Amino acid sequence: SQTIHQWPATLVQPVGSPLSLECTVEGTSNPNLYWYRQAAGRGLQLLFYSVGIGQISSEVPQNLSASRPQDRQFILSSKKLLLSDSGFYLCAWEGSLEQYFGPGTRLTVL
Amino acid sequence: GQQLNQSPQSMFIQEGEDVSMNCTSSSIFNTWLWYKQDPGEGPVLLIALYKAGELTSNGRLTAQFGITRKDSFLNISASIPSDVGIYFCAGQESGTYKYIFGTGTRLKVLA
Numbered sequence: 001s002q003t004i005h006q007w008p009a010t011l012v013q014p015v016g017s018p019l020s021l022e023c024t025v026e027g028t029s030n031p032n033l034y035w036y037r038q039a040a041g042r043g044l045q046l047l048f049y050s051v052g053i054g055q056i057s058s059e060v061p062q063n064l065s066a067s068r069p070q071d072r073q074f075i076l077s078s079k080k081l082l083l084s085d086s087g088f089y090l091c092a093w094e095g096s097l098e099q100y101f102g103p104g105t106r107l108t109v110l
Numbered sequence: 111g112q113q114l115n116q117s118p119q120s121m122f123i124q125e126g127e128d129v130s131m132n133c134t135s136s137s138i139f140n141t142w143l144w145y146k147q148d149p150g151e152g153p154v155l156l157i158a159l160y161k162a163g164e165l166t167s168n169g170r171l172t173a174q175f176g177i178t179r180k181d182s183f184l185n186i187s188a189s190i191p192s193d194v195g196i197y198f199c200a201g202q203e204s205g206t207y208k209y210i211f212g213t214g215t216r217l218k219v220l221a
Contacts, residue, residue, distance in 0.1 A: 101152035
């Protein structure tokens with residue numbers, strides 16, 4: 001069966017610091033991968049998606065970036081965090097027109 | 111970013127009551143997904159729909175893909191306390207890999 005992992009689970013970072021969130025998927029090959037951000041009490045905002053290694057599509061041009069160095073690894077990064085980057089970051093994979101989410105990373109920027 | 115119109119925004123119901131919620135879009139979708147999210151966790155996929163008019167059940171949950179392909183409905187029968195959470199719809203347009211999410215329906219069940 002397929003599983004999706006995200007780490008860290010929670011993160012508190014100062015403004016201006018870098019960020020690296022990692023997502024890995026097990027039990028499937030060549031999945032479509034997604035990064036979403038969810039503000040408190042709000043819906044899901046698509047940030048990036050990837051249909052293959054090295055292929056990244058950006059939906060929100062901000063100070064965030066994404067990379068897919070391996071088939072089942074998706075990384076979300078920032079060089080300098082802003083207060084507005086706080087939120088719940090969710091990674092998801094898609095297979096057979098069904099999208100499955102990881103447990104999420106709670107990011108607080110102070 | 112673009113979001114679907116989901117209603118109602120929140121619901122307070124008595125245990126045992128039935129619940130209905132819906133999503134509407136200005137775009138035609140080829141796929142509709144329904145999720146439930148508990149606090150602090152990732153959304154969990156409940157039902158997936160692929161054809162206009164399709165009606166699919168998962169236990170006490172029933173969802174329908176609207177005939178116009180611009181809407182979808184989720185019904186929960188005989189609600190129980192563990193149904194509490196936020197329910198999201200998501201739609202995928204033809205020819206894209208992107209899913210657009212609804213604004214969510216927050217459900218509270220009173221015992």
